[in-house]
Amino acid sequence: MESRPLTDPLRQTLDAFEAVGEPVTTPEVAERLDIGRRTAYARLERLVEDGRVETKKVGATPGSGGDRWVALRRRRSARRPRSIRSSARCSTTSKSGSSSSTSPSTSSGPTARPNATSVSTGRAVLGANKRRLVTDRIAATVEDSASFADTVLATYDDNSSPQEFECHVTAAGEREERWLEHRSKPIESGTYAGGRVELYYDVTERKRSERSRREDSEVFESFVESVDEYAIFTLDTEGRVQTWNRGAERIKGYAQEDIVGEHVSTFYTAEDCAAGVPKENLAAAAERGSVEFEGWRVDADGDRFWASVTIWAIHDENGELEGYAKVTRDLTERRDRERQLRRERDLTDRLLETAPVRLAIFRPDGTVERTNAVAGRELGLDDAELETLRVEDLDLYDPDGEPIPTAEHPVSRVVETGEPVSDWLVQHDAPTAPSGGCR
Known part of the structure; x- marks a missing residue:
């Protein structure tokens, strides 16, 4: 009779039986395989039917402790040892x-x-x-x-x-x-x-997964450490500094050994600390995932600087909060430039509105940026027409009444050379002139 392929349970039963090499009882087989006696008995019967093992038994009650099984002959099917990937032994x-x-x-x-x-x-x-x-x-x-x-x-x-x-x-x-x-x-x-x-x-x-994550982490840490325009650091769930990069040391003025373990409130103004702002920012990041804002921060010397701040909440694979990542950028110089531009713009507005003479501001492409009311009135143009006015639209004449080429207009020369032009006498057609001609 040709033997059928053994299932894993039957192979385990056969291996346990052969390991003894002497008569065994059904309870002994059941104990070695950690299975029930009736299950062990059924497997042994199946091995007999399959022709793998010939047995003799003593006792009439299936599965009882009196059954004894003796291996008289074995038939081995040729099979290769299982590999690391398939073995379960x-x-x-x-x-x-x-x-x-x-x-x-x-x-x-x-x-x-x-x-x-x-x-x-x-x-x-x-x-x-x-x-x-x-x-x-x-x-x-x-x-x-x-x-x-x-x-x-x-x-x-x-x-x-x-x-x-x-x-x-x-x-x-x-x-x-x-x-x-x-x-x-x-x-x-x-x-x-x-x-x-x-x-x-x-x-x-x-x-492999751990190695991949470790390599990714090393690349990220190398990147973070090399960035000095941004303060990039992490906090624990309580808000205490855990890591510190070169940019953080440059912007905030603290060496790593001096700041790790300190609370994030160290970087806030006394007013913000009293108002509970540090705690509120962390709570908002934990709730929303991240928060962004600008505000005053304090460096190691106690000096204030204007900062752009982003805080991200870090969660583990189960969604539990592990801490925070924080990125800070010093925007003090940008803020100062913006404030200076606003002051200059305000001054220009006051000059345009109060000057008794015609004033116009041209863009580099020769179009009008702004004019005052006097210019519009003397040129006979409304606001919409002034917005589309270009240098070449102005018919200018020298003191002798000869037309001035567009390339030689005072505005064109300023745009081309970047140098100021003054004391330039010109005439132009103006509908408000008493004679309706040149002025």
């Missing part, structure tokens, strides 16, 4: 150091899928010396072979406590690079009491 070391294979369900490991190296899976390692497996075969696949072997063997010598560590499996031939997490602990009861159960979890994706 762990190795169990006996007191003598020999190795057997068992299901991960017999140990109280985490919920992640455990993986064992190919040299520790399948029946090829059953009964083998575990120390030799570690030193001769498993350690050779790991980056730091000597350290790995020493650490694992130390758990055999002092089998009194659990052990956890990570190891880096290097790529070679068809073997891919992987990261494994070793977890082992003593077996305190049962058939293998005094031995040790080992599990290897494939944590490659987690390690």
